[in-house]
Amino acid sequence: MEQGKTIAAVSTPLASGGIGVIRVSGEKAIEAVSKIFVPSSGKSVCDMKGYTAAHGYVTEGERKIDEAVLLVFRAPHSYTGEDVAEISCHGGVYVVGRVLRAILAAGAEPAAPGEFTKRAFLNGKLDLTEAEAVMSLISAQGEQGANAAMTALEGALSKKIRAAAQTLITDSAYLAAWVDYPDDEIEEISDEKLLTDYNCVLNELQALLNSYDAGRAVTQGVDTVIAGKPNVGKSTLMNLLSGFDRSIVTDIAGTTRDVVEDTVRLGNVVLHLADTAGIHSTGNEVEKIGVDFAVGRVERAMLVLAVFDLSRPFDSEDEKIIQLCKDKLCVAVANKDDMAADFDRSRLDCFENVVYISAKQGKGADELAAAVEKALGTNNVDTSAALLANERQRLCCERAVACIKEAIDALRAGYTLDAVTVSTDAAVDELLALTGEKAGDAVVSEIFSRFCVGK
Ligand code: GDP
Numbered sequence: 001m002e003q004g005k006t007i008a009a010v011s012t013p014l015a016s017g018g019i020g021v022i023r024v025s026g027e028k029a030i031e032a033v034s035k036i037f038v039p040s041s042g043k044s045v046c047d048m049k050g051y052t053a054a055h056g057y058v059t060e061g062e063r064k065i066d067e068a069v070l071l072v073f074r075a076p077h078s079y080t081g082e083d084v085a086e087i088s089c090h091g092g093v094y095v096v097g098r099v100l101r102a103i104l105a106a107g108a109e110p111a112a113p114g115e116f117t118k119r120a121f122l123n124g125k126l127d128l129t130e131a132e133a134v135m136s137l138i139s140a141q142g143e144q145g146a147n148a149a150m151t152a153l154e155g156a157l158s159k160k161i162r163a164a165a166q167t168l169i170t171d172s173a174y175l176a177a178w179v180d181y182p183d184d185e186i187e188e189i190s191d192e193k194l195l196t197d198y199n200c201v202l203n204e205l206q207a208l209l210n211s212y213d214a215g216r217a218v219t220q221g222v223d224t225v226i227a228g229k230p231n232v233g234k235s236t237l238m239n240l241l242s243g244f245d246r247s248i249v250t251d252i253a254g255t256t257r258d259v260v261e262d263t264v265r266l267g268n269v270v271l272h273l274a275d276t277a278g279i280h281s282t283g284n285e286v287e288k289i290g291v292d293f294a295v296g297r298v299e300r301a302m303l304v305l306a307v308f309d310l311s312r313p314f315d316s317e318d319e320k321i322i323q324l325c326k327d328k329l330c331v332a333v334a335n336k337d338d339m340a341a342d343f344d345r346s347r348l349d350c351f352e353n354v355v356y357i358s359a360k361q362g363k364g365a366d367e368l369a370a371a372v373e374k375a376l377g378t379n380n381v382d383t384s385a386a387l388l389a390n391e392r393q394r395l396c397c398e399r400a401v402a403c404i405k406e407a408i409d410a411l412r413a414g415y416t417l418d419a420v421t422v423s424t425d426a427a428v429d430e431l432l433a434l435t436g437e438k439a440g441d442a443v444v445s446e447i448f449s450r451f452c453v454g455k
Pocket residue numbers: 228229230231232233234235236237248249250251253254255256278335336337338339357358359360361
């Protein structure tokens with residue numbers, strides 16, 4: 001990216017709204033805006049100080065195209081660290097587009113996706129985890145996700161990772177000084193001290209990795225499939241969780257052939273729910289396609305709600321569901337508790353989590369929420385603490401852990417300290433890649449390309 005360029009984009013959604021914001025950033029941002037914005041005070045835009053606002057008109061030649069408010073931020077005290085101007089005009093799709101065209105004609109260039117935040121990163125206003133938190137905050141679907149993103153934006157993860165890297169860097173520097181300047185009476189650092197430090201860092205990183213899945217479940221939601229033989233009440237359960245009638249509920253087995261999907265909040269967790277066709281043996285070719293599809297969904301899901309019907313005896317079709325869920329994260333939902341008959345409940349002992357509900361009467365949703373949270377381990381997720389937010393961060397952390405383990409093994413095996421520092425230096429590189437201090441250009445570009453234009 002050419003940082004010298006002055007960039008502009010619409011930062012608000014391209015839809016009718018009260019206000020639309022056009023953001024401009026770069027060395028020539030104020031100069032470009034001065035060509036199209038006339039303050040009603042009669043003063044010059046170029047004389048505006050940072051953190052000041054002016055009422056005025058956006059113009060195209062002699063013609064006024066909108067009444068607007070201009071905000072000016074002066075480098076380095078802006079989001080990007082550069083001179084930034086924000087024009088808040090009327091939020092009509094046409095008007096906003098016209099103001100953008102005017103600013104482009106005045107010398108700015110269209111911003112790429114995430115380019116404002118990328119500049120903030122390159123100018124040291126944010127590190128990579130904080131930039132990723134901006135994106136998480138924008139895409140958060142609920143309170144927990146937004147809280148976790150805010151915690152990351154405030155630097156909780158960065159602080160933790162930097163502290164871990166600093167411990168390793170300090171030890172390595174000490175070792176290097178001791179090896180390089182043997183005459184300078186630098187006291188030898190003991191293996192115990194190194195082992196204590198490395199184990200301490202290892203535990204911190206391991207704790208982050210351990211909370212990753214549960215954290216993601218809370219912040220991003222969990223792909224969940226409702227599975228069971230026909231007529232056990234899958235659609236009724238889906239409707240109970242969705243809060244309104246989405247699936248077709250009938251007494252005729254096999255009505256739900258297509259997958260019905262919805263995103264629902266259950267306790268602390270967001271579930272991306274799919275209600276599938278009843279899984280059973282069938283000679284009907286069309287039904288068979290639905291059943292195969294349902295089985296595939298179960299295999300790919302992160303969580304399965306396996307539904308059983310208490311009003312009918314346990315049978316071989318139920319057994320098939322148990323087999324299908326064998327290695328899956330699963331909650332057994334024993335439904336129709338209001339008309340429970342001779343179902344052998346001990347058949348469900350193989351499940352770690354079983355809840356008895358009546359989907360039709362709306363009973364048991366709280367118990368189901370608690371069981372889901374228990375299965376996912378989300379009841380202990382603290383969104384005010386540092387959490388790894390995505391696969392990139394998790395992989396960096398995982399590789400750092402592997403390197404530290406190597407260093408510990410090398411120390412224990414009595415290898416030379418050079419061998420130990422090679423591993424700890426590699427761990428430091430991974431940690432600094434996580435925060436972005438040592439991330440490659442390709443990685444950085446990839447991350448920001450996923451942002452929206454105008455952010
Ligand atoms: P699916 O084929 O598994 O999706 O089952 P449905 O949700 O279509 O339900 C099949 C039948 O069971 C319908 O008549 C529902 O009204 C009934 N049903 C579902 N849940 C309950 C329940 O908790 N109690 C009772 N008594 N009937 C239920």
